[in-house]
Amino acid sequence: MQSDVxxxxxxxxxxxxxxxxxxxxxxxxxxxxSSNEDQGCVVLENARTVMLHAPKGSATMKSSEKGVGQAxxxxxxxxxFGPETKQADLFEGTIKSQVHDYLEGKNAxxxxxxxxxxxxxxxxxxxxxxxxxxxxxxDVIFRxxxxxxxxxxxxxxxxxxxAQYLGPDQVQQERNTKAAxxxxxxxxxxxxxxxxxxxxxxxxxxxxxxxxxxxxGTSHLQFALWVSFYExxxxxxxxxxxxxxxxxTKRRTALRVCEDxxxxxxxxxxxxxxxxxxxxxxxxxxxGNKNRSAASTKMNHSSSRSHxxxxxxxxxxxxxxVQTMSELSLCDLAGSERCGKTKTFGERLKEAGNINNSLxxxxxxxxxxxxxxxxxxxxGYIPFRESKLTRIFxxxxxxxxxxxxxxxINQCASTYDETLHVMKFSAIAKQVVQLIPTKCLESLxxxxxxxxxxxxxxxxxxxxxxxxxxxxxEELLDEDEADMSILPxxxxxxxxxxxxxxxxxxxRKNLVQEIDIRKEMGDRHMGCQVAELKESYQEKLENTFExxxxxxxxxxxxxxxxxxxxxxxxxxxxIAEQEKxxxxxxxxxxxxxxCHNHLIKLSDMNSVNLGSDxxxxxLFNFSLGVSIRESSAMHFETKVLELKPGMSLAYFQLIVxxxxxxxxxxxxxxxxxxxxxxxxxxxxxxxxxxxxxxxxT
Ligand SMILES: Nc1ncnc2c1ncn2[C@@H]1O[C@H](COP(=O)(O)OP(=O)(O)OP(=O)(O)O)[C@@H](O)[C@H]1O
Numbered sequence: 001m002q003s004d005v006x007x008x009x010x011x012x013x014x015x016x017x018x019x020x021x022x023x024x025x026x027x028x029x030x031x032x033x034s035s036n037e038d039q040g041c042v043v044l045e046n047a048r049t050v051m052l053h054a055p056k057g058s059a060t061m062k063s064s065e066k067g068v069g070q071a072x073x074x075x076x077x078x079x080x081f082g083p084e085t086k087q088a089d090l091f092e093g094t095i096k097s098q099v100h101d102y103l104e105g106k107n108a109x110x111x112x113x114x115x116x117x118x119x120x121x122x123x124x125x126x127x128x129x130x131x132x133x134x135x136x137x138x139d140v141i142f143r144x145x146x147x148x149x150x151x152x153x154x155x156x157x158x159x160x161x162x163a164q165y166l167g168p169d170q171v172q173q174e175r176n177t178k179a180a181x182x183x184x185x186x187x188x189x190x191x192x193x194x195x196x197x198x199x200x201x202x203x204x205x206x207x208x209x210x211x212x213x214x215x216x217g218t219s220h221l222q223f224a225l226w227v228s229f230y231e232x233x234x235x236x237x238x239x240x241x242x243x244x245x246x247x248x249t250k251r252r253t254a255l256r257v258c259e260d261x262x263x264x265x266x267x268x269x270x271x272x273x274x275x276x277x278x279x280x281x282x283x284x285x286x287x288g289n290k291n292r293s294a295a296s297t298k299m300n301h302s303s304s305r306s307h308x309x310x311x312x313x314x315x316x317x318x319x320x321x322v323q324t325m326s327e328l329s330l331c332d333l334a335g336s337e338r339c340g341k342t343k344t345f346g347e348r349l350k351e352a353g354n355i356n357n358s359l360x361x362x363x364x365x366x367x368x369x370x371x372x373x374x375x376x377x378x379x380g381y382i383p384f385r386e387s388k389l390t391r392i393f394x395x396x397x398x399x400x401x402x403x404x405x406x407x408x409i410n411q412c413a414s415t416y417d418e419t420l421h422v423m424k425f426s427a428i429a430k431q432v433v434q435l436i437p438t439k440c441l442e443s444l445x446x447x448x449x450x451x452x453x454x455x456x457x458x459x460x461x462x463x464x465x466x467x468x469x470x471x472x473x474e475e476l477l478d479e480d481e482a483d484m485s486i487l488p489x490x491x492x493x494x495x496x497x498x499x500x501x502x503x504x505x506x507x508r509k510n511l512v513q514e515i516d517i518r519k520e521m522g523d524r525h526m527g528c529q530v531a532e533l534k535e536s537y538q539e540k541l542e543n544t545f546e547x548x549x550x551x552x553x554x555x556x557x558x559x560x561x562x563x564x565x566x567x568x569x570x571x572x573x574x575i576a577e578q579e580k581x582x583x584x585x586x587x588x589x590x591x592x593x594x595c596h597n598h599l600i601k602l603s604d605m606n607s608v609n610l611g612s613d614x615x616x617x618x619l620f621n622f623s624l625g626v627s628i629r630e631s632s633a634m635h636f637e638t639k640v641l642e643l644k645p646g647m648s649l650a651y652f653q654l655i656v657x658x659x660x661x662x663x664x665x666x667x668x669x670x671x672x673x674x675x676x677x678x679x680x681x682x683x684x685x686x687x688x689x690x691x692x693x694x695x696x697t
Pocket of ligand 1: 025026027083114115116117118119120121122123304334335408
């Protein structure tokens with residue numbers, strides 16, 4: 001790979017492109033080696049091209065066996081860094097030139113992208129022993145401003161791209177905030193990191209790159225450095241320098257993304273901390289990491305499900321005036337795993353959707369950036385407002401600075417499909433190199449038109465007439481041959497005529513062969529295109545299917561939740577209803593008892609009617625049991641339907657039985673009442689008869 005490095009002129013030209021996309025392939029871990037993850041899936045062709053071979057059992061291989069898609073893909077990047085690449089070499093080969101521009105007042109944005117465990121954090125932050133590009137950038141910056149630091153802390157970044165003066169109280173407040181943040185690390189027992197490159201040069205061995213910047217005309221300037229660290233989770237922005245609330249019920253405060261009068265985006269109320277050396281900046285990074293993992297543990301999600309952004313603002317101060325301000329942001333993007341592989345239900349589904357959406361918008365912005373960079377006049381629509389991530393960095397997407405993306409992949413067979421997905425995404429940022437070069441195919445596709453503009457192929461078959469016309473004498477003979485025809489010698493004329501006939505036949509044969517070859521190559525080209533199309537449609541179809549499946553799951557879950565809420569009956573309400581039932585029940589018992597007493601009284605008055613009265617009582621009791629229940633069945637049903645299905649089964653059964661009982665008792669009461677009146681009138685009639693009989697006797 002080293003032999004294939006770009007030549008200096010090309011390097012120079014590419015360095016100043018608005019967007020560069022690098023690939024970093026991480027080495028296998030010991031565990032991965034022992035679990036047979038090394039199946040030759042990633043083959044580095046040269047410094048800019050990588051070939052992916054689908055392993056057996058991967059979805060890609062299965063699709064390709066079914067004739068959908070390819071088992072081998074080739075991708076190109078601005079530069080590829082293999083597994084053996086040292087952190088220092090990566091810095092040198094990727095963002096060093098951006099840091100250089102940043103020190104001269106230009107904005108820079110660096111993304112680290114890839115699936116979980118691909119090495120994104122290692123690339124950006126690295127470890128104490130093996131620092132990533134961020135600590136290395138900090139070292140370069142502090143070495144550059146050494147001895148020229150603005151110590152007063154009273155000039156601070158403000159809104160999108162402004163700076164503000166701070167009064168003595170505000171400066172004191174800044175100092176307090178900084179001390180409070182550092183205090184969060186006090187309890188940690190971490191060895192102090194020595195400032196400067198020498199502190200980790202022993203591990204990287206090659207951090208001795210020279211950073212000689214031209215300070216001509218800027219030696220009078222002073223520099224102030226302010227840093228912030230925040231994350232975007234589920235489309236909400238959270239300050240990572242703000243300790244996460246310890247209470248389970250308290251939520252973190254989400255910050256708003258706003259725009260200043262110049263249209264520059266900024267995160268409102270975000271903490272900016274003035275740092276004086278690399279150690280301080282790295283402490284800030286550690287505090288942020290700590291808060292980030294605390295918040296993710298509390299919310300029960302992995303921290304890699306959010307985008308984390310560390311920003312360094314550099315103020316170039318002339319006396320007491322801020323001359324320029326530049327911004328360097330390093331963004332560790334959320335793991336790009338697709339929905340299907342993650343646990344997608346409820347919150348996780350929303351999370352996956354938000355990550356996918358923000359990455360999709362980022363992809364669109366990067367694609368727009370690429371097309372704008374290749375044609376500066378073509379300022380197409382850039383959808384940066386469609387996600388928080390791209391909105392915050394809209395100025396970069398509008399050309400105010402340079403961006404680069406370091407795509408991280410592992411070489412594991414088990415995560416091949418996800419890795420391929422990552423490569424396809426970054427291919428939006430950097431063109432995919434097809435297996436058969438497109439240019440070559442273009443020149444070999446069927447030349448379907450004759451010189452008269454008529455097609456030589458009709459429905460894929462050679463058109464003889466068109467071919468004859470193409471090979472007509474006028475077409476065949478050029479000016480020199482026409483001159484030959486005027487030669488006087490008859491023999492010569494005959495020879496020429498013979499030769500011409502032979503030449504014509506030969507040319508016909510060649511043309512037919514050429515058309516056949518072009519047709520065949522065209523078919524192959526078409527075949528490739530169809531395969532590509534099929535693959536892309538298949539992938540879209542699978543993604544859409546997954547999306548619908550997840551949406552359905554989510555919908556079912558939401559409905560279930562709504563139903564539980566709808567059907568919920570508070571305990572107090574239920575007890576109140578129960579009390580009402582008891583009152584009614586008591587009332588009914590009293591009525592039944594008085595009715596019963598009344599009947600006994602009547603039977604005492606007239607023992608003649610005792611039999612029928614007892615029958616009446618019997619009927620009354622019977623009605624309590626069966627007959628009335630049947631007659632009131634509809635009434636019960638209605639009542640049962642009105643019951644809330646969310647109640648517990650025991651309550652439900654109790655209410656049903658009580659309602660049935662009330663209905664039975666009501667009906668029995670009603671009937672008993674009627675019988676009572678009947679009997680009363682019968683008794684009156686009997687009294688009358690008795691009185692008449694007494695009179696007559
Ligand atoms: N280039 C490398 N050389 C050596 N080890 C590496 C390299 N890249 C990554 N690793 C190791 O691989 C593991 C995973 O890396 P890292 O945590 O950076 O992945 P990640 O993509 O940030 O994961 P996540 O999205 O879960 O945060 C770590 O143990 C890290 O030290």
